[in-house]
Amino acid sequence: MRQAYLIGAGAAILGASIFYASGMGLRPGSFSLHMGAHLLLSLGAAPLLVLAFPRWRPNVGGPLAFVAFNLVTYGVHLPAVYARLMTPGGMFLESLLSQMAACALLGAAITFSRDAYAMTAPDDTALGGVLMWVVGGFVVMAGAFSHFMQLLGTAEARNEPTH
Template sequence: MGRRLSLRALRAAALAIASGAAYGHEVPGLAPHHWWQAWSQEAWLWALWWLPGLLVIAGIARLWRNAGIGAGMSRTQAACFLAGWIALGLSILSPLDAVGEELFWVHMVQHEVVLLVVAPLLVLSRPLGPLVWGLPAAWRPGAAGLARGLGLAWAMRVLTRPATAWWVHALVLWAWHAPVLFQAALRRAWVHDLQHASFLIASLVFWWALFQSHGGRQRQGVAVFYLFTTLLHTSALGALMTFSRQAWYPLYAQTAPAWGFSAVEDQQLGGLIMWVPGGMVFLAAALALFVAWLQGPAPRGATR
């Protein structure tokens, strides 16, 4: 029975993709044949994305110009930052966001991009140093003082403890998929923005805690455990949505049919996206860290 439900969702997805151009009638907020025009109109959100990215890029340019290419951020890290930054912009500013308010499975894709693509890439790039260097020299002491005054360093130390980061990530994920909160995010723009900010912050904290360089083999072993348990609970949430015969989010019943889905089929496809592709990312990261743990520390003098 569960297999039939999953196959129905996949067939509906294929049908919607193949015949998307045929759906020309209006749905609340967005017409399916105009989805590609639905870029964000919120200037503050564009600024919030552009400004930190441009500061990091300016910082990289300044560091590389003064101390040589690779100083402060390697080429690989710079590539990770650019990829993560662009993926973040596409996830929150592109039509993906608007269509996600019409289709749950697209909303799920958006969340998975933030949780599993944007956050690990940004963490691996370690952009804080270049970000500071991107500021005008006269602003840097004030920025450092503001960070201390806001307790950001203390918050980072507390939140990036692996156990704390695991719980924050898990609670944010499960809480926002509770029907009352998820539907509130569909109804109100400020709740929607809070939801996405919560996912981004929780996922950055989670991956930062796992990818920290200090702690050696013990840290790697702990990271493998937390990644594996995260795989289990996110897969469980995805499976619950996939096998459910009832729509958890009735608001999508008003919009999904215009795109070729019933609300339940839309939900099932979203659950599969969280369960299978999402689970594979956690599994791949856990295996990579497990291999690193088995290999042990690099020999002294070896280059990284």
């Protein structure tokens, strides 16, 4: 099974590289292609790598994990920080630090912040925000739903009340 996870992670990384290279060739740089690459890395490659190598997973939970996810997610999307992350090394760092815990809300904010990212066209910024909002939000929601279903199954197996 590890091999399948690694192949999937490799495919996501290759796809992200293609998106990223395509977007950097455009002037101004394409925010929507950057967001597509980012989603492939953070919501595709990163979870598959954790599944392939479960011992890599940090043992952080509760309020600390929530605060860390949100600080990193919002921090790397500040326009000044984002401009510095538009490099291959920056993309790699960004995908290591963030798993898009708040991507739906942030994606919506980016969608409607048409003039905040001066380095890309307003329509392209909006498209990148929608990708983050819809695709990223759906993946995070699917993960939360999966975890919730596991919790229900565990409670049911022990005959505990689920309320």
